Amino acid sequence: QSVLTQPPSASGTPGQRVTISCSGSSSNIGSNTVNWYQQLPGTAPRLLIYSNVQRPSGVPDRFSGSKSGTSASLAISGLQSEDEADFYCAVYDDSLKGWVFGGGTKLTVL
Amino acid sequence: QVHLLESGGGVVQPGGSLRVSCSASGFSFSMYGMHWVRQAPGKGLEWVASVRYDGSEMYAESVKGRFTVSRDNSKSTLFLDMTSLSLEDTALYYCAKEQWRTAQSFDYWGPGTLVTVFS
Numbered sequence: 001q002s003v004l005t006q007p008p009s010a011s012g013t014p015g016q017r018v019t020i021s022c023s024g025s026s027s028n029i030g031s032n033t034v035n036w037y038q039q040l041p042g043t044a045p046r047l048l049i050y051s052n053v054q055r056p057s058g059v060p061d062r063f064s065g066s067k068s069g070t071s072a073s074l075a076i077s078g079l080q081s082e083d084e085a086d087f088y089c090a091v092y093d094d095s096l097k098g099w100v101f102g103g104g105t106k107l108t109v110l
Numbered sequence: 111q112v113h114l115l116e117s118g119g120g121v122v123q124p125g126g127s128l129r130v131s132c133s134a135s136g137f138s139f140s141m142y143g144m145h146w147v148r149q150a151p152g153k154g155l156e157w158v159a160s161v162r163y164d165g166s167e168m169y170a171e172s173v174k175g176r177f178t179v180s181r182d183n184s185k186s187t188l189f190l191d192m193t194s195l196s197l198e199d200t201a202l203y204y205c206a207k208e209q210w211r212t213a214q215s216f217d218y219w220g221p222g223t224l225v226t227v228f229s
Contacts, residue, residue, distance in 0.1 A: 002154065035215040037155070044204055044222060045147075045155065050215035088155050092214045098168055099145070099157035099214070 003028060004089055004102035011108040017077040020105045022089030024070050028100055032092045034072040036065055039086045039104075048087070049074060081109045112136040112218040114205050119223030126195050130223050132188040132205030140183035143208040145216055146190050148201035148225075158203070159190060163211055172198075195227045 005023040012018040022034065036049035047056050049065035052072065064075045072091075076083055089102040118130040132144070146158040159179040160168045167179050178191040188205050202224050206216035 033214055037216075039155075044219040045206075045216075046219070047209070047215055047217045050209060050213075050217075056217060086154075090155070090157075090215075096171070098160070098170055101147075101155040101157065104154040 002103040003093060003096070003100040004091065006087075006089060006102035006105045008103065009106050009108065011110055012076075012079045013110045014079055014081060016079045017075060018079060018107065019076075020074045020087050020089075020107070022072045022074070022102050024072075024091060024100075026070060027095040028070075028091045028093040029067065029072055030070040031094055034065065034067050035090045036063075036074045037088045037090060039088065041085070045088065076107070079109055083107060084109050112207065114207065114218055114220035116203060116205050116220045116223035119203065119225045121226045121228055122195055124196055124227055124229050126227070127191070127193045128195065128225060129192070130190045130203055130225065132190075132220055134186045134188065134205075134207070137207070139181075139186035141211060143211070143213075144181060144188045145206045145208065146179060146188075147204045147206055147216070147219075148199075149204070149222070150198075150201040153201075156201075161188070192225070195225075197227050197229075199225060200227045201225060 033051045037045040038048045039045045052067040113135045143162040145160045161179045176194045202222040204222045207218045209215040209217040
């Protein structure tokens with residue numbers, strides 16, 4: 001059972017907008033910045049969003065992050081078939097003194 | 111460009127030990143914190159351990175006292191020494207680089223090395 005709660009699955013059709021939520025607590029999301037990772041099938045994770053809202057170079061602006069209180073969200077607009085992947089939120093937890101990951105959300109493009 | 115490559119994975123019996131390594135290139139290794147993250151078959155990501163640029167170490171509760179993270183800056187190599195291995199330690203072990211000094215994000219990951227604990 002993960003410290004951060006994500007829905008196990010999400011889906012959408014090409015062109016749609018989907019959001020993935022990540023719920024935590026005051027010791028993690030409430031006091032530190034949230035990062036999102038994308039893991040395509042059979043590959044290593046890739047940093048998608050850092051510091052709640054920032055995109056590394058090379059990440060399309062279709063991907064956006066937000067944070068409010070002890071929750072965060074990842075939004076993907078203009079959904080494409082190549083976006084099918086597992087998505088993980090991650091944040092440093094002050095109480096655990098280490099990083100915690102959400103359980104992951106499997107995105108399916110219908 | 112930044113390149114991370116793990117090695118040393120393999121099959122080990124419960125109670126055994128194993129050392130995995132991560133060879134880094136393309137950046138000033140000594141200036142960045144490095145991390146180990148694992149993924150059990152079909153499961154999600156789990157942070158394992160970190161070593162800061164100054165050598166300070168952090169561990170997940172699940173491995174504290176059994177795993178030791180270290181680094182050799184002269185060889186740009188990260189290590190994870192694992193002892194008292196159990197079936198629950200079976201996973202693909204990734205090394206990752208922190209995005210900037212003391213950053214909480216990991217911007218580059220290796221392809222991983224598989225550790226299988228099997229009796």
